Amino acid sequence: MTPLLQARGLTHRFGRVPALDDVSLLLRRHEILAIVGESGSGKTTLLNVLSGRLAPQSGDVLFHDGSAALSLAARGEIAVRKLQRARWGYVAQDPRAALRLDITAGGNIGERLMASGARNYAEIRATASRWLEAVEIDPQRLDDLPRTFSGGMLQRLQIAATLVTDPELVFMDEPTGGLDVSVQARILDLIRSLVRRLGLAVLLVTHDIGVARLLADRLIVMRHGRIVEHGLTDQVLDDPHHEYTQLLVASVLPA
Numbered sequence: 001m002t003p004l005l006q007a008r009g010l011t012h013r014f015g016r017v018p019a020l021d022d023v024s025l026l027l028r029r030h031e032i033l034a035i036v037g038e039s040g041s042g043k044t045t046l047l048n049v050l051s052g053r054l055a056p057q058s059g060d061v062l063f064h065d066g067s068a069a070l071s072l073a074a075r076g077e078i079a080v081r082k083l084q085r086a087r088w089g090y091v092a093q094d095p096r097a098a099l100r101l102d103i104t105a106g107g108n109i110g111e112r113l114m115a116s117g118a119r120n121y122a123e124i125r126a127t128a129s130r131w132l133e134a135v136e137i138d139p140q141r142l143d144d145l146p147r148t149f150s151g152g153m154l155q156r157l158q159i160a161a162t163l164v165t166d167p168e169l170v171f172m173d174e175p176t177g178g179l180d181v182s183v184q185a186r187i188l189d190l191i192r193s194l195v196r197r198l199g200l201a202v203l204l205v206t207h208d209i210g211v212a213r214l215l216a217d218r219l220i221v222m223r224h225g226r227i228v229e230h231g232l233t234d235q236v237l238d239d240p241h242h243e244y245t246q247l248l249v250a251s252v253l254p255a
C-alpha cells in the first residue's frame with residue numbers, strides 16, 4: 001500500500017520530560033492507525049507533531065504527495081496550513097473547542113468549505129445540509145446554533161465540518177473521550193462507516209483499547225514517549241509481546 005505520512009526519529013522534550021523519544025512510524029493511504037498508551041505517554045504530542053501543529057525538536061514528518069515526499073518543515077508554514085484546511089482534518093476530543101458556537105451548524109460546516117475555496121452560497125448550504133444528514137443530524141437544524149446541541153450531536157457536527165472538504169487524512173484525538181458510553185457507541189459506528197466509505201486514512205489517539213480494536217487496522221503502543229510495540233491490531237491485542245501492552249490489554253493501567 002502507498003505511504004501517506006511518515007515520521008522519522010521524532011524527539012520532543014518539555015523541560016526534562018521526554019514527550020517523544022525517537023519515534024518513527026508509517027501511515028499508508030486508506031489505513032487507520034491507532035496510537036494507544038496510558039496518560040502522559042506522549043500520544044497527543046505525537047499527534048500534534050504529525051499534524052503540523054507542533055514542530056519537533058528533532059526528526060521530521062514526511063507527507064507523501066503523489067510521487068513526492070516532502071517534510072513538513074521543507075514545505076513551510078503556509079503550505080502546511082493549506083494542507084490542514086482542506087486535505088487534512090482534525091477531530092478534537094472536545095467539539096466545543098473546535099467548533100464556533102456563535103455561528104449556526106450550517107455555518108460551521110460552510111466555513112471550512114469556504115476556507116478551501118468554495119464560494120457558491122446555495123451549493124455550500126446544500127452540501128452542509130447533506131453532511132448534517134450524513135452524521136445523523138436532522139438537516140432542519142442547519143440554522144440552529146451548536147449550543148442547542150447535545151454533546152453527541154456536537155461531536156457529529158465536528159465530524160461533518162471536518163469531512164466536508166473530502167480530506168484524505170484525518171487526525172483524531174480521543175474522538176469519543178468526553179461522551180457517555182451509550183453515545184460513544186453510536187459515534188464510533190458512525191466514524192467506522194464514514195471512514196470506510198470515504199477511504200480515509202486516520203491517525204487515531206485513544207487510551208481505550210476497545211476503540212482501537214473497533215476502528216484500527218494497526219496500532220502502536222507508546223510508553224514514556226517511545227513506541228514499545230506495534231503491529232496489526234488483532235495480533236497485538238490478542239498476543240501482546242511487551243509486558244506494558246499486556247497490562248494495557250488487561251486494563252490494569254489507569255486511563
Ligand SMILES: Nc1ncnc2c1ncn2[C@@H]1O[C@H](COP(=O)(O)OP(=O)(O)OP(=O)(O)O)[C@@H](O)[C@H]1O
Binds near residue numbers: 039040
Ligand atoms: N505543553 C506542555 N508543557 C509541559 N509538559 C507537557 C506539555 N504537553 C505535554 N507535556 C508532558 O509531556 C508528556 C506527554 O504528554 P501527552 O499529552 O503527549 O501525553 P498523552 O499520552 O496524550 O496523555 P493524555 O492521554 O493524558 O492526554 C507528559 O509528561 C506531559 O505532562
